[in-house]
Amino acid sequence: MALSPPAGTYAVLGHIVDAPQLDVVRGLDEPSLVVVSGSGEIESVHRAGAADAAASLEASGVTVIRLGQRDFLVPGFIDCHVHASQWAYMGTGIDRPLMADDGFLAKYAFPAESALNAQTAGEVYRAAIDDMLRNGTTTALVWGSARLDASEEYVKAVVERGGPRSLIGKVSMDRHCPEGYVETTAQSLADTEAFVLRTKAANDALGLPAGSPPLVAPAITPRFLPTCTAELLRGLGALAEKHDCFVQSHLSESCDELAFSSSLFPGFRSDAAAFAAFGLLRRPSLMAHCVHLQPGEAELLLQHGCAMAHCPTSNFFFAKEALPVRQMLQLGVKVGLGTDVAGGYSPAMLVSLRHAVLASKTLQFRRAKGCATLRDRHNLSHTDGLHLATQAGADALGFGGSLGSFDAGKRFDAVVWAAEGPNVRCYRGGVAEEPSDLLHKLLTNGDDRNIKAVYIGGRRVV
Amino acid sequence: MALSPPAGTYAVLGHIVDAPQLDVVRGLDEPSLVVVSGSGEIESVHRAGAADAAASLEASGVTVIRLGQRDFLVPGFIDCHVHASQWAYMGTGIDRPLMADDGFLAKYAFPAESALNAQTAGEVYRAAIDDMLRNGTTTALVWGSARLDASEEYVKAVVERGGPRSLIGKVSMDRHCPEGYVETTAQSLADTEAFVLRTKAANDALGLPAGSPPLVAPAITPRFLPTCTAELLRGLGALAEKHDCFVQSHLSESCDELAFSSSLFPGFRSDAAAFAAFGLLRRPSLMAHCVHLQPGEAELLLQHGCAMAHCPTSNFFFAKEALPVRQMLQLGVKVGLGTDVAGGYSPAMLVSLRHAVLASKTLQFRRAKGCATLRDRHNLSHTDGLHLATQAGADALGFGGSLGSFDAGKRFDAVVWAAEGPNVRCYRGGVAEEPSDLLHKLLTNGDDRNIKAVYIGGRRVV
Numbered sequence: 001m002a003l004s005p006p007a008g009t010y011a012v013l014g015h016i017v018d019a020p021q022l023d024v025v026r027g028l029d030e031p032s033l034v035v036v037s038g039s040g041e042i043e044s045v046h047r048a049g050a051a052d053a054a055a056s057l058e059a060s061g062v063t064v065i066r067l068g069q070r071d072f073l074v075p076g077f078i079d080c081h082v083h084a085s086q087w088a089y090m091g092t093g094i095d096r097p098l099m100a101d102d103g104f105l106a107k108y109a110f111p112a113e114s115a116l117n118a119q120t121a122g123e124v125y126r127a128a129i130d131d132m133l134r135n136g137t138t139t140a141l142v143w144g145s146a147r148l149d150a151s152e153e154y155v156k157a158v159v160e161r162g163g164p165r166s167l168i169g170k171v172s173m174d175r176h177c178p179e180g181y182v183e184t185t186a187q188s189l190a191d192t193e194a195f196v197l198r199t200k201a202a203n204d205a206l207g208l209p210a211g212s213p214p215l216v217a218p219a220i221t222p223r224f225l226p227t228c229t230a231e232l233l234r235g236l237g238a239l240a241e242k243h244d245c246f247v248q249s250h251l252s253e254s255c256d257e258l259a260f261s262s263s264l265f266p267g268f269r270s271d272a273a274a275f276a277a278f279g280l281l282r283r284p285s286l287m288a289h290c291v292h293l294q295p296g297e298a299e300l301l302l303q304h305g306c307a308m309a310h311c312p313t314s315n316f317f318f319a320k321e322a323l324p325v326r327q328m329l330q331l332g333v334k335v336g337l338g339t340d341v342a343g344g345y346s347p348a349m350l351v352s353l354r355h356a357v358l359a360s361k362t363l364q365f366r367r368a369k370g371c372a373t374l375r376d377r378h379n380l381s382h383t384d385g386l387h388l389a390t391q392a393g394a395d396a397l398g399f400g401g402s403l404g405s406f407d408a409g410k411r412f413d414a415v416v417w418a419a420e421g422p423n424v425r426c427y428r429g430g431v432a433e434e435p436s437d438l439l440h441k442l443l444t445n446g447d448d449r450n451i452k453a454v455y456i457g458g459r460r461v462v
Numbered sequence: 463m464a465l466s467p468p469a470g471t472y473a474v475l476g477h478i479v480d481a482p483q484l485d486v487v488r489g490l491d492e493p494s495l496v497v498v499s500g501s502g503e504i505e506s507v508h509r510a511g512a513a514d515a516a517a518s519l520e521a522s523g524v525t526v527i528r529l530g531q532r533d534f535l536v537p538g539f540i541d542c543h544v545h546a547s548q549w550a551y552m553g554t555g556i557d558r559p560l561m562a563d564d565g566f567l568a569k570y571a572f573p574a575e576s577a578l579n580a581q582t583a584g585e586v587y588r589a590a591i592d593d594m595l596r597n598g599t600t601t602a603l604v605w606g607s608a609r610l611d612a613s614e615e616y617v618k619a620v621v622e623r624g625g626p627r628s629l630i631g632k633v634s635m636d637r638h639c640p641e642g643y644v645e646t647t648a649q650s651l652a653d654t655e656a657f658v659l660r661t662k663a664a665n666d667a668l669g670l671p672a673g674s675p676p677l678v679a680p681a682i683t684p685r686f687l688p689t690c691t692a693e694l695l696r697g698l699g700a701l702a703e704k705h706d707c708f709v710q711s712h713l714s715e716s717c718d719e720l721a722f723s724s725s726l727f728p729g730f731r732s733d734a735a736a737f738a739a740f741g742l743l744r745r746p747s748l749m750a751h752c753v754h755l756q757p758g759e760a761e762l763l764l765q766h767g768c769a770m771a772h773c774p775t776s777n778f779f780f781a782k783e784a785l786p787v788r789q790m791l792q793l794g795v796k797v798g799l800g801t802d803v804a805g806g807y808s809p810a811m812l813v814s815l816r817h818a819v820l821a822s823k824t825l826q827f828r829r830a831k832g833c834a835t836l837r838d839r840h841n842l843s844h845t846d847g848l849h850l851a852t853q854a855g856a857d858a859l860g861f862g863g864s865l866g867s868f869d870a871g872k873r874f875d876a877v878v879w880a881a882e883g884p885n886v887r888c889y890r891g892g893v894a895e896e897p898s899d900l901l902h903k904l905l906t907n908g909d910d911r912n913i914k915a916v917y918i919g920g921r922r923v924v
Contacts, residue, residue, distance in 0.1 A: 089894030090887060091903035095843045111893045127887055134884065316823040345906035358817070361778040362824045381557045422596065422910065425552060425589055431573045432551035441553035444807035447909065448884065 008038045012414075013054045014067025015435055016045070018075050018405040019387035022329065022380075027406075028435045034073070035062075036412045039209040040458025044408050070420050070438055074386065075404055076138025076164075076413035076454065077349035078393030081248075081288040081309035081338025084128040084154055085113045085121075085145040085171075091345045094317045099256045104318070104343070106178070112342075113145035113171075114181035121150035125157045128347070132164050134448045135348040136415040138456050139165040139213075141248055141286060141309070141338075141397060143221060146171040146183055148191040155202050155216050163456040165213060165413070167246050167397060169221025170195040174232045177223075189235040192220060196243050212411060212457060213399045217246065222280065224250040225261035225271055230278070237279025246398070247280050251287035254318045258292055270294040272301050281306045284398035288338060290328075291319040298331060307334035307396035310388065312355035314343030322359035325388065326378055336396030337388040350446060353385035360384075382443040416453040417442050424450060470500045474876075475516045476529025477897055478507070480537050480867040481849035484791065484842075489868075490897045496535070497524075498874045501671040502920025506870050532882050532900055536848065537866055538600025538626075538875035538916065539811035540855030543710075543750040543771035543800025546590040546616055547575045547583075547607040547633075552804045556779045561718045566780070566805070568640070574804075575607035575633075576643035583612035587619045590809070594626050596910045597810040598877040600918050601627040601675075603710055603748060603771070603800075603859060605683060608633040608645055610653040617664050617678050625918040627675060627875070629708050629859060631683025632657040636694045639685075651697040654682060658705050674873060674919060675861045679708065684742065686712040687723035687733055692740070699741025708860070709742050713749035716780045720754055732756040734763050743768045746860035750800060752790075753781040760793060769796035769858035772850065774817035776805035784821035787850065788840055798858030799850040812908060815847035822846075844905040878915040879904050886912060 016032035019025050026032075026047065033050035035043040035057065046053040054064045067073060086109055093108035100106070116124060132140060144151030151170040158166050172188045183191070199218040206215055220240045222228045228236075240247050251271045252258060261271055268274040270293070275281050283305025290301070290308040301308065310323045328335050338344070339352045346352070360380035380388070394404030402410050419438040420426065423445050426433065432441075442450055454462035478494035481487050488494075488509065495512035497505040497519065508515040516526045529535060548571055555570035562568070578586060594602060606613030613632040620628050634650045645653070661680040668677055682702045684690045690698075702709050713733045714720060723733055730736040732755070737743050745767025752763070752770040763770065772785045790797050800806070801814045808814070822842035842850070856866030864872050881900040882888065885907050888895065894903075904912055916924035 087887060089899065091906040092894045092899040093902075094906075095902075108894060115893060131884070131887070316820045320823055320826050322827070355820070358778045358820060361782055362827060364782050365784070365824060365827075422593070425549060425593070431577060432554045432570060437551065437554040440555075440557075444553040444556070 075390040080336030086342035116150035118149040121153035138413040169219035173227035233278035247285035253289035309338040311340035312359040314340040336393035537852040542798030548804035578612035580611040583615035600875040631681035635689035695740035709747035715751035771800040773802035774821040776802040798855035
């Protein structure tokens with residue numbers, strides 16, 4: 001199988017699987033054919049008669065990439081919350097509280113972020129980018145650090161590498177941070193505006209095809225309420241409005257954070273109400289966690305078009321609660337999935353997907369009566385996890401019409417997954433060798449070794 | 463570094479880390495030296511002055527294996543609940559209920575197990591053994607199938623491969639199983655006794671050093687109460703007594719199973735009371751899951767010397783509850799950790815260890831008041847997970863004095879772990895490069911790629 005796409009139109013034939021909604025998986029019953037234009041757009045998808053369609057295309061000179069019997073083409077993963085600036089300590093520090101003097105922020109996050117500058121950041125960000133791509137992440141909503149020069153290194157690295165598509169924020173924070181890693185309000189606003197303008201310019205310079213989502217775009221990124229003055233928040237809201245810019249922050253993550261923020265902003269009924277008052281709940285914007293919501297807070301986010309990032313791994317540790325994802329989606333809120341590195345330990349969306357399934361089970365715990373109802377209300381299967389990791393993430397970032405599934409008119413951001421190797425076992429005469437079984441084996445036990453190719457905008461990047 | 467041990471006494475110098483109790487990790491502060499005899503016993507452990515001790519040993523002609531700066535020697539993992547007979551469908555089927563007509567047992571477990579015979583079982587069991595060893599499992603409490611000939615293939619494969627040390631059961635079940643995969647009571651008892659005798663003989667033929675735990679040993683294995691008549695259970699209890707044999711089964715796993723078993727055995731106050739009445743709670747014995755216990759049931763298990771296998775992965779799916787591990791250990795019950803393949807999807811104890819940490823967090827959910835108390839009562843850190851995966855498992859299987867930690871007089875069952883490679887990142891000037899950070903990076907993000915060597919009884923097997 002030649003995985004490198006040729007110049008011009010090409011097509012892929014095989015198990016082309018996506019999960020456009022909860023409870024829906026397409027492409028498992030028979031082979032499909034996806035036709036990709038030279039500009040990286042999906043021209044057409046043939047879910048019936050794919051083999052015949054492939055034959056006619058080949059007859060007309062179009063190259064058809066034929067996937068193996070145990071291969072799957074799935075949409076690229078979309079990581080809705082990831083701190084690239086915390087890559088150096090990924091996998092450690094999470095057994096501590098978030099806010100204590102020797103806690104996660106003080107002992108790990110702030111030192112790791114403040115160590116990044118124009119000289120040191122490139123190595124860390126290139127590693128983050130490699131890890132994301134190697135694990136099939138083709139789009140991410142990314143956190144840099146509070147330093148402008150370091151955060152610009154991320155933009156450079158993405159442009160150089162050709163992915164993942166990144167909404168990237170220089171972090172803003174002007175109080176309750178360590179000496180030497182805190183901004184003045186004025187500097188924070190000036191650096192944020194410079195970052196917004198330069199990042200937009202970097203993407204404009206790429207000359208992407210019309211209709212393509214950006215390769216890099218800025219996100220206004222107040223760290224969270226406790227580290228931002230009202231003046232900073234108001235200024236960031238004005239910048240978001242002025243530059244029509246995506247906004248991200250953390251919201252209602254942990255009990256200690258909530259207590260602190262409500263003591264700092266006593267005039268608001270909830271964290272969301274405070275963000276809204278400063279103009280920071282916009283369409284599109286996204287808040288990470290949203291676990292300990294006040295009554296009416298989810299509705300307020302919905303009303304402002306603000307999405308949520310479900311970060312199941314880190315929520316087990318810091319939030320000590322699971323987001324009721326299915327209920328939020330039914331309410332109409334857009335919910336994507338995030339690794340939350342380094343509050344989450346793994347850069348692999350596959351791990352987040354698995355933990356989203358586990359988290360959905362905890363909402364069915366400890367209530368022997370009415371189990372069936374709880375299952376209907378909360379359960380997420382592993383293929384629902386695939387939906388969260390793809391289309392739901394695209395929806396949450398405002399790219400639902402151009403990313404997240406295999407449909408004509410969308411961009412071809414995709415991963416070739418192989419159900420083979422030491423971690424996905426296969427036996428002669430095995431009882432679990434249907435395509436849906438192989439897909440589940442990948443969803444539960446696959447890792448970066450099973451990812452044979454990654455495409456962004458039709459171009460192969462892994 | 464030469465990892466293959468020479469004949470005769472040898473020693474290992476470096477980060478030699480173990481977790482002999484909850485909340486205790488040894489060997490992180492400075493290098494240690496472990497000296498291994500030619501028969502695979504740990505002769506001595508030097509936790510201070512290790513470098514000097516190594517130099518004198520070398521001067522006297524003893525080979526010293528020097529671990530790398532980013533290597534760790536940890537005790538081999540002990541998997542207290544694993545169905546080797548279900549390897550073919552590992553990673554799929556778990557989004558179904560346990561007991562329904564198209565549930566986990568009927569659609570996956572029974573077909574997979576009944577497909578095993580003297581011709582087909584070897585391939586599956588060799589794969590299971592390879593996967594366990596590759597993932598650092600050096601001892602396991604294993605389930606075969608209900609067929610004698612197939613289960614004997616597991617014994618042969620372990621003897622051939624030299625590990626993992628296995629307590630292995632031919633499953634007994636004489637009702638409520640599919641036609642063609644159910645035993646008569648008499649046949650089940652006869653085959654079980656034959657399996658016990660032949661497996662003991664297989665181990666005796668190995669001529670292991672005095673004091674060594676077995677490489678293979680039989681376990682009496684009634685599937686669970688719903689598939690066993692009282693006559694079968696009574697007969698198995700008598701066999702356990704007659705041959706002084708380990709007993710394992712499933713206990714109080716899921717609500718549907720509990721309802722079924724209490725309808726079949728209405729005379730008993732709990733599943734444990736039924737097992738006890740039939741002579742199947744013995745010292746040593748082990749019950750998997752034990753999640754939905756009746757009042758007094760844990761105390762009954764403790765009184766009979768019966769251990770528990772905590773199976774966090776599968777418990778999220780089928781039990782929909784977490785075992786309060788710390789509380790059970792404080793009560794005095796021995797609790798080991800199990801992958802529960804294929805109710806659990808991963809053969810890697812590292813994944814079970816991570817899920818044990820996540821499960822411990824769920825016991826701290828939804829109770830904003832008194833968080834600190836809940837943390838004290840329930841929290842398991844990743845190094846506590848290492849304890850569960852090693853010493854606690856040895857204790858649960860009755861091998862606590864000879865396996866599970868690095869102490870003089872124990873067997874040298876060990877894993878060399880390297881904090882390197884694409885999944886355990888390292889940076890120049892990183893903020894998280896202390897030995898404890900590297901260990902945590904392995905505990906959270908490591909996989910079989912990080913396992914450089916595995917030793918059983920001093921002999922290298924991977």
